[in-house]
Amino acid sequence: MSDGILEPLLPALAPWLEGRRWFDARYGGAQLEARAATVLGTEPPLLLHAVVSARREDGSVLDYQLLLGLRPDLPTRLAPAAVATLPTGPFQGWQVYDALADGALLGLLLRTLAGPGTDPGLRLERTGRYPLPVGLVPHPLSGEMSNTAVAYGGRILLKIFRRPEPGPHTEVEALHALTRQECARTPHLYGALHSDAPGAEGLVLGLIEEFLPDARDGWEEAVRQAGECMDGAGRTAPAGGFTAHAHGLGRAVADVHGALGKAFGRNRLTAQDVAEEAARMNMRLKEAAEEVPALARYTTRLGALFDDYARVAGRGSPVFAQRTHGDLHLGQALRAADGWRIVDFEGEPARPAAERARPQPVLRDIAGMLRSFDYAARTGLAARESGDPGQDGSPARRLRRRRRAHAWAVRNRRAFIEGYASAGREDPRCQPVALRAFEADKAVYEAVYESRLRPDRLRIPLAAVHRLANTAR
Secondary structure (H helix, E strand, C coil), X not given: CCCCCCHHHHHHHHHXXXXXXXCCHHHCCCEEEEXXXXXXXXXXXXXXXXXXXXXXXXXXXXXXXXXXXXXXXXXXXXXXXXXXXXCCCCCCCCEEEEHHHCHHHHHHHHHHHHCCCCCCCEEEEECCCCXXXXXXXXXXXXXXXXXXXXXXXXXXXXXXXXXXXXXXXXXXXXXXHHHHCCCCCCCCXXXXXXXXXXXXXXXXXXXEEECCCCCEEHHHHHHHHHHHXXXXXCCXXXXXXXXXXXXXXXXXXXXXXXXXXXXXXXXXXXXXXXXXXXXXXXXXXXXXXXXXXXXXXXXXXXXXXXXXXXXXXXXCCCCEEECCCCCCCHHHEEXXXXXXXXXXXXCCCCCCHHHHHCCECCHXXXXXXXXXXXXXXXXXXXXXXXXXXXXXXXXXXXXXXXXXXXXXXXXHHHHHHHHHHHCCCCCHHHXXXXXXXXXXXXXXXXXXXXXXXXXXXXXXXXXXXXXXHCCCC
């Protein structure tokens, strides 16, 4: 019944797809091709699960996973989710819309995944003993995410990978291992989504994991407290704030690294391994400077940081590698009543899958979190500077806010590292050269990311690049 349903939709899907948060702007205007389609359900509304390929003129291809609803007529409440009207085929004249807006379809999706999985199409490959509950009320989560997440009844979380890749998948592998390790710092995994539909075989389409309904978003908490630190008329910044949380977060990250090390193993890198990684850092810097011209003035000094990292390893300073989180920042941390939870082990979405799965020094994750504290401080500062027009905008007040933002970031970066070291892991402060190199590499990555998706925030990683470049010899 799904034969030929997708092709007539492609012209209408292109502009809709380009308006999604998870769409890669580099593929704007690319030709869409139908790869796989499955219709779920026996009576309206029906759920169309599809995978389409965006192909650029240079031959590069990116796959996207879509969840679309099909109804003969669209109720008024679903009108904002409309995408197109099917022009031909067995559903000619039916309305096509974003399925995330329809709770009935999200319920159908969960029932399908909880079923025996004997029919061609979407299925859940279970990875543990936990039964999958059904009959739960769905609630799509909002926010700046490269994937789509739906919470069901405050108990489970369905994550749809909008840019699916062939397995094995880094997040599924990591959560499966952490679930077997009974790691208390991460949600447990129910299973991974696959499809037997022609064209979708081998793709990892998503996962289902434990949901933490009462946990607070680490990023939102940090930005709020950073902003509060900048308020007040006193000459000194308020004491306390987020530092105790930052310390606890450091311990939580150390626990996760310990569990990942036990699950996947840990090995010492040779001097040649480190030299090759430093060369990759320099290559990424060169490519980034071509895309973000503002980086060009820093290439020599940042290159010196990367070379210093290789030089120290060559002198015998040990560097160990293991499976890491891969994209660690405050938005990947949830603060529950009994402590922090670390989520989203997919890795940096702009990096190739093979690179995301490669064992890395844990300092990469630590550098990512240090960058995130800087982001939180600058985001809180920007909110204050562009806030209520009635606020005192005197130069003295602006300067005081900026000093407090810097102090907040420094204080919490220090607390995070102290917490990490207190959990019995290696003290990051003992490897300052490597840590600076990883932080610089992360800032370069951020500059490219922001230039593509959020150019108004490009100044944040560029400020970090400037600071780090000035630490080079």
